[in-house]
Amino acid sequence: MANMKEIAKLAGVSLGTVSHVLNGSATVREPLRKRVMDAVASAGYQPSQLARGLRRDKTNMIGMIIPDVTNPFFPAVVRGAEDVAFEHGYRLVLCNTDNDHAKEIVHMNELRTYLPSGLIVIPSSFSDLTAQAESFRRSGAAVVCVDRLPLNWNGDTVTADNEKGAYDATNYILRQGHKQLAMITGPRHLTNSTNRLKGFKRALAEKKIHLGPEYIQEANFDQHGGYAKTLLLLRMIPRPTVIFAGNDMIAFGALLAFREMGLHCPDDISLFGFDNLDLAEMTSPPLSSVSQPGYQMGTTAAQILMDRVRGDDGPPKHVVLDTAIKIRDSVGKPVTGDNVHTSRTPARAARVSRTGRKR
Secondary structure, three states, rough: OHHHHHHHHHHHHHHHHHHHHHHOOOOHHHHHHHHHHHHHHHHHHOHHHHHHHHHHHHOOOOEEEEEEOOOOOOOHHHHHHHHHHOOOOOOOEEOOOOOHHHHHHHHHHHOOOOOOOEEEEOOOOOOOOOOHHHHHHHHEEEEEOOOOOOOOOOEEEEEEEEHHHHHHHHHHHHHOOOOEEEEEOOOOOHHHHHHHHHHHHHHHHHHOOOEEEEEEEEOOOOHHHHHHHHHHHHHHOOOOEEEOOOOOOHHHHHHHHHOOOOOOOOOEEEEEEEEEEEEHHOOOOOOOEOOOOOHHHHHHHHHHHHHHHOOOOOOOEEEOOOOOOEEEOOOOOOOHHHHHHHOOOOOOOOOOOOOEEEO
């Protein structure tokens, strides 16, 4: 591969002129600049981003760390961030933590050695990034946290209005006449999960509806957790007439549990999710869900980071994006009849319509 000296010789200019053109360190007359770029194209020259970063104290790389690459919500956030980064001439490098804080720290420490211009983080479970973030900041790199807030964090953040989304969804459920509700939350140490639970409880409190603590179950934000906790809720007496899932992955697990127990949604039990994944429209029945703008979360975080890279040293920015409820077919009127108070097995289940008549 050609080097800068060979480019200079091929273009008939000095090495300094080539450096100014490639690094943008000084203005070069257009005819000379064109000769250099023609020589670069002809020779197939690729500048070393790491070498350039050593000269500038940072590269054009943006690091992004997410907790679970298999969760369908996160790719939209990543895509939004990557689109903005690419538009501004930066390249996004993605790391997955598997919700493991120790792995998260390893990624952060290693990314720092590549002199990134910034870092976008969706924190893992039990995440405390204060020391690592300060290390990035001291090196001149910006840090933005998205979706969840780590412990003791006072930097830039982009989140969705999780509490209002859950509040609006719960109010819709209550308007359908449900009084025996249950919720499967995500891990309660995560800020997005706790805020969704707050919204759920606030709506119930306003309607003076009391639920025993056993009707609020905690699970990981995945299908397996939703499945296991739904089976537990379905065996309770009285059985809930509706389950509000802390995210759509939990809701998908709940649908599997309904099927295993011979229950039909929403004829026997209703279900509401959170995230509004594309898959929510494809389930049977299509899933009602709270929509949060994943792509916009990514673009907003990346734009804040671009502003920081370009010299914005103002106070921390805390952007909270709106949510909206998407109503589909998974929520109906509460079931009437004895099946509310018993847990039926598939072999003995008699389907009951929304009017209470057997069919």
